Structure formats: C-alpha cells, structure tokens
Amino acid sequence: MKTRGKTLAWSTLFNCRIYFIFSAVTFHCLYLNASLCQEIGAYRTVASGNFGNLAIWEVYNGSVWAPASVKPTLINDIYIDQTHKVTLTANEEAKSLFINAETGAGEKLNLSGRNINLYGSLQAFSGAAPGIPSGTWNSQNWIGNSTASTITFKGNSRIIIPKNAWSGFTIQSRYTVIFDPGAGNTLTIEEPFKAVKFILRSGILLQKLDISVVPNFCASISFNTETSFYPSGPFGDFIIESGGIFISECSDNIIARSISGSVSANLFEIQSGGELILEGTSPKIEAATFLLNGKVTFRKNSGTQNFLSKSYASSAVPLTFHDLEIQGTQNITLPTTLSLNGNISQVGIGVFNLTNTTLNLTGATDQHIIGFAMNVNNLTLNKPAGTAFFEQNLMIRNNLKMDAGGINLQGNNLILNTLGSGGLEYNAGHWSNLGQFTYQTTPTSMTSVNATFPFYDQYQGGIRKVQMLGTSAGGNLNIQFTEYKGADFNPSFNDLDGTPILYRLFSYFNFSGLNTSSNPLELRISAEKLIVDEPEDLRLVCTGYAAPGNHIEGTDEINLWAIRSLTFDDLPGKNFTVGSFRTLSILPVTWLSISAHLKDNLKQITWSVAEENDNEKFEIYSSNNPLKDWIKIGEVLSQGDSDSPTLYSFTDENIRKNSSTYYLIRLINFSGQEFWSKVVRLENDLTVSNDQISISPNPHSSGKISVTLPDSFNLENSQISIYTTQGLLISDFRYNEILLSEKLEILTPGIYLIKFSNPENTIQSKWIKH
Structure with a gap:
C-alpha cells in the first residue's frame, strides 16, 4: 500500500508536510555533525548476523562508535543499516528500533518466529545510520518471517510511530504487532502501519x-x-x-x-x-x-x-454489537436494523436516534439501557435468558415483538404503537416493575397474539399474563399492575353465581382508555407459580367484590387461566385479580414436594426442590393455627448449588396428641430473598381417613343434617371440630347429633372440614354450605 503524499512525484512531495522535517534533519545531521543524531548507548550494525552476536554491533559512547561488549537491551536504541540483516535466535528487547528503508535494502530484521519488545518507537531512515527519518520505501519482506514473529510495544505512554518516520508502503511485511503497554498507558501512531x-x-x-x-x-x-x-x-x-x-x-x-x-x-x-x-x-x-x-x-x-x-x-x-455508548455532544443515528446483546448508554449530551431502527435485544445475560428514554421504531426481545433493564421510559413507535426474555422497566412506563401503525406480537417473555403500559391505537380485533400482556409478579413469582379477546372500539388502552405481597385468604364475598370466594391475590390490574363499547370481551389472567388443585378452581374476581360478567371455567393446566366473560364497558374503575373458590398457596420457587408424617413417634418434615442456586438455608415454621401464631422451630443449611433435585428433612420433637400441626418452610438465599413453601398439615399419631364418613345433604342448602359413621368408630368421648379450609377452628364440642346439625345449619356459605376424633382414631370429611 502507498500512503497519500508518498506516492506523488518528488516535486509534489517537497510541497507537503514531510519536506519541513526533512529540511531540519538534513541541516542538523549533514551540515553540522551526524554523530549528534543518536543517543549515547545507541547500537548500529556493522554486518549481518544474529542479534546476540556482539561482532555485528557498534555502540555510540557520546563521541565515537566503538565495538560492543554486550548485546543491546531495553535501554538501547538500535539501528539496522543498509545491506545488513539481523536475525533473532531468542526473544529480545530494545528501546527504539530504526531500520534502513531505502529501496533495495532487502530483508533487515528476521524475527524467526520470536518476539522483540520495544520500549520506544519504530522508525525508518535513509542513508547511513543514524540517517534521516523517512517513509518505508522497501517493497520486500524486510521484517519477518511469519505471523508468529512479533514486535511488542511495552512501557509508558509515548509516540511509537512518529510522523514522517514510517509508512504503510511496504506490501510484504510478515510479522505481527502487539500493543501491550499496560493499563492507563497510551501508545500513539502518527503514520500508517502494516503487518x-x-x-x-x-x-x-x-x-x-x-x-x-x-x-x-x-x-x-x-x-x-x-x-x-x-x-x-x-x-x-x-x-x-x-x-x-x-x-x-x-x-x-x-x-x-x-x-x-x-x-x-x-x-x-x-x-x-x-x-x-x-x-x-x-x-x-x-x-x-x-x-x-x-x-x-x-x-x-x-x-x-x-x-x-x-x-x-x-x-x-x-450490525451486531455488545455494548454501545455515546460520550460526545453529537447525536448518532443508528442503522435501520441493529442487534444488541449488551448495554446501550448515553453519557454525554449527544443521543442515540433510533426512530428509524428495528432494534433486536438478544443474548443470555442482563442488558441495561442507561441515561436516556428509548424511542425506537420497532423492538424485538429474543433473550433465552436474562433481562433488559430500562432506566427511563420505553417508547415504541410501531411494533413490539416478544419472543423470549424479560423487560424490567424499573418503575418506568412502556408506550407502544405511538405512530398508530404497529402493535404487539406476543410469543413468550414478560415485563416486570412496570409503571404503566399504554397501547396507543389499540387494534379493534384483539387476539392472543396482539393482546397478551405479560406482567411478571415480583412478589408471588410467575407471570400474570393478561389476555383480552374480543372486538374493541379502539382507543388507547392503559393497564396498570399494582403489586402487593401475599393474598387475602378470607375475602368474605361470593361470586355473582353465589360461589364463595376463598382466596384472591392482593395484587390487581386496572384498565382504562379504550373507547366506549358494549361488545363482548373475554378477559383472562394467568395464575403461574401458584399452587392450583384444578384449573376450574380459578376465578377472575375484583378486590373484595365479584367481577362483572360471568365466570368461564378454565381447562388449561399449563397457563392456569382465571377467565371472565364481560364487556369492554365493564373494565374501567375495577380492580381485577386472580381468585379461587378453593384455598391456593403462593409458590414463587419450584418446590417439588413438601410433606409431614410420623416416624418413630416423631414428626418428620421432608421437602425437595427442583434445583438450587445461591441458596443459604431453609427455615422450618410450625403452628396449630395456620392463619397466625407461626413459630420458627429450626433451620437446615442448603446442600449447595445443584442442577438436580435435592431432598431435605427435619424432625420436630414437640409432640402434642389429638391436635393438628401445620408446617411451612422459608427458603433464604445469599442475596436475602425469601421464598415460602405451601402449608402442610400433620395429624400427629392419629389415623386419618377421608372416605369412611357421610354428611348429608352435601352440599347443603337447607334442612336438618345427618351423619353416618362406620360401625368401627367409637362415638363415646368423641370430639367434633369444624374448620375452614384455611385451617381456622370455628367450633369444637363433644359429639351430639342434634348439636352438630344446629352448628352446621348456622354456618355462612363456604367449604368446611368436619373432623370426628377419639383416642383411637380420627376421621374427617369436606362439607359445602350453599
């Protein structure tokens, strides 16, 4: 390659910048004294040979060049003169390296697959050493001889290729250059460099x-x-x-x-x-x-x-980048298509312009959008793992495609389809910590693809997918997810069909902004990461009152939908959430099992988790009333990180006869996060049976109640206990058939557990009051 200025005619050359330094050097070195152009201790060649051969070197002592007594080191400049070739037989060091670069100079430095460290500069010269700085006019393999042959620049900050003392003219340099000055040091090149x-x-x-x-x-x-x-x-x-x-x-x-x-x-x-x-x-x-x-x-x-x-x-x-950053004052317009698997940040006052860009967020690690509110034409999220964190609002002019991964808005807003010509395409993934979601110019035909909104539940775990199916009248849909930890296990209201609601999440959704419409709407909210006995247990409810419309029984055991048939006009002003007519448990981690049983007259709690990562310990809690009075009775340290299921056990030595004991477990990881298991019940040393008792009518609407017990059950000294499905004891009395009927008749609608116990045995049955 020929550099600009050095391939022009000589008359042109002397009109360019190199002429002035040529003039200065020529006057100083030729007209005054050539010996003044090298440092004391500099080496020059007098013949060809190996680097360590002292016979090929002379050393400048300040007055004259004298034969060398030791080979050059990192404190010495070296000059390789015309017609001479120096060959490395071992790794070497020098300060600056000056090479005669005249046409026809031939091979000057054969690195022979080895390395030379330079602590100064690399320069070319013309004439006898030390000569005059010049460009590299040699077109032969003058430095070589392979990719494994290396010149490494070490040391402090400096200019390593000075102006007018090198060029990229040589076409056959067979060597590798390594820049390795150490952190904080700057190496500067002022001329073209070829290798x-x-x-x-x-x-x-x-x-x-x-x-x-x-x-x-x-x-x-x-x-x-x-x-x-x-x-x-x-x-x-x-x-x-x-x-x-x-x-x-x-x-x-x-x-x-x-x-x-x-x-x-x-x-x-x-x-x-x-x-x-x-x-x-x-x-x-x-x-x-x-x-x-x-x-x-x-x-x-x-x-x-x-x-x-x-x-x-x-x-x-x-078009595929890891991290992008803008530090200057000038704006940068990004290309029409761009993939990013790392961070994008704005440090200066210049901004990234993405208004015509389709941005793909990819990769399996967390990404951060820092220092600016992103306003992007189209956004695709396709992350097999990890989350994209947005420091400010995210605005999408047209399309958002969710293929995999998470978006964490850190309390900021997500505004979709600001131009009104795009929309949502949902396949997988989730949003978390979202202030408000706004879907401008909402599509009239709302489907599972363009109207599934995946809010991650940061307290209970799992994704609360909101799905809206129907034909809307358009408008700008606003969805706000208000999150609270835990659930209400005693909502004290019935659904519109009279079904008692025994559970509902505290977190809820608000909908607003759509145009008025009485068109039918099927509204769904998923119950992922919640313990659900059967999909049909779920109900879409409001916070403390029944949701408008009619319940639709769910059958999807994967998504676990709570489904409601209503109209679009039913949405505003309501707080919608997941409820159930059974008691559910919140399960933010994958507990494979938890159980309690008697072993050698001791209560033993066993549990297993699917996998472990960064877990510290498990705390075991016990109670006779699961709605209060939980007491920590012990803890078990984690067995360490594992990709396979892990089994644990704990023995509770506190035995109380004729009473139920409830247990739950809290997992704590090293980051301080906590995850609770579901509640399990142990009936101590009594034999429990669920299929030997009959209470009729069941369900009960009105009238007297009769009980049929097995002949083997001794009613003498038997005790009757009535519990809610949350384990709350409502009534406890000595068995009397008339008294039992009276107690049950006055109960409010709900599901109850009726337990008959004596010193030898315990039997129980679930009973429903309409």
Missing part, C-alpha cells in the same frame, strides 16, 4: 488524524498484500483483547487490508472487556467479519458524527 496481524493487549492505542494537511491524513492500519504467500481478498486480523482500548480520530481508512486497492481486512474483533472509541465524523472500518463482544463508543464534540459503516465491496456492515 499481518495486530493485537491490542492492554492500554490505549491512539490512531492520529493529521489535520494540518488537506485532505486530512489518517495513520491507517493495514495488512500484508502479497497474494503469492497469503490468500487474495480479505486478509489480516485486528484484535482488541480485554483491557485494550483503541481510539481512532479518523473517518476513512481506519483499518483495511489495502487502502489503495480497496481490499478489506479479514477480521475486526473486540473481545469482552475491550473497547473501540470512534472520534471521526464518518468512521469506516473495512473488514469482512466483525466480532464485537466489547464496547463501541462514539465520542465527537464538534460538527456531526455518523454511525460506524464501510465503503469496500468486500467489507461487512457491522
């Missing part, structure tokens, strides 16, 4: 733009262009490793295989922890493949700045 591979291992690499000439001149990074030794087409890798930061001031010619031939590099890679900072107006990286697993930052504080792009036919357009 077969570049690795930024640590610190900062600054690529300068020379604005003193017109057009401005970039210190390009390019790659070997010989096609007899390397493949034709895209070639050469530029890799930014973790801890490396590449800052480019350029627009065109940042990286390519051949700048003059318009051939792209093979690979541009930012590894996790690496960063590219772009300061040019229209930055272009010419590479066939991009692997952007680090951060790309836009930083320009004047004029305008465009998104990263390409010009060459063989180059790819980078």
